Amino acid sequence: MNKDLKIKVKSKFNFYPVTKENWKDFENLFGEKGACAGCWCMLWRLRRKEYDRLRGAGNKRKMKSLVYAGIVPGILAYDNENPVGWCSIAPREDFPVLENSRVMKRIDDKPVWSVVCFFINKARNNPLAFFSRRR
Numbered sequence: 001m002n003k004d005l006k007i008k009v010k011s012k013f014n015f016y017p018v019t020k021e022n023w024k025d026f027e028n029l030f031g032e033k034g035a036c037a038g039c040w041c042m043l044w045r046l047r048r049k050e051y052d053r054l055r056g057a058g059n060k061r062k063m064k065s066l067v068y069a070g071i072v073p074g075i076l077a078y079d080n081e082n083p084v085g086w087c088s089i090a091p092r093e094d095f096p097v098l099e100n101s102r103v104m105k106r107i108d109d110k111p112v113w114s115v116v117c118f119f120i121n122k123a124r125n126n127p128l129a130f131f132s133r134r135r
Contacts, residue, residue, distance in 0.1 A: 013079055017072040018086075023064065025076055025083040034060055035119045041073065041088045044095040044116040074117070088117035 018026050034040040038056035040063045046054065054062060066073055073094075077085035092114045098104060 013077045013084070015075050015077055017075055018067055019072065020068050022076060022083075023067055025078075026067075026086070027060075029076065029083040029086060029121055030119070035086075041086070041117050041119070044088070044097045045073075047096060084121050086117070086119040087115060089113055089115045 016022060029035075030040060034056060038059055040059035042051055042054070042059040042062055045066075046059075046062065051059065063073065071094075073090060074086060074088040076083045077087070090113065092098060092106070092112050095114055095116055098114055098116065099106075
């Protein structure tokens, strides 16, 4: 791999890590239900029993505590000032469910990062919503 390779991508979107400073944007993007049935993107971060027990407000509290502890659980996509999308990306070790999966087990012991979730607000005025529509 060429380490000097630089790729520039023109985009009308801006991408920022989720931090306590923009927690409200994350919260607004995910809405009252926490994106998908109270997940708050904790499905891969918690053992199944704990995830099910905390579904909804509990998962939201868990995610917020990660963010407020200085852990960056992913990035937000913005269209101007509006949060329109989310990507959960972190070192594989941050996702215990993935780490313990028999189906998706490690192929070696090299450090890797994993993308486990994309969430796009499907509002009509969201330019990213195009990517979430089935064809």
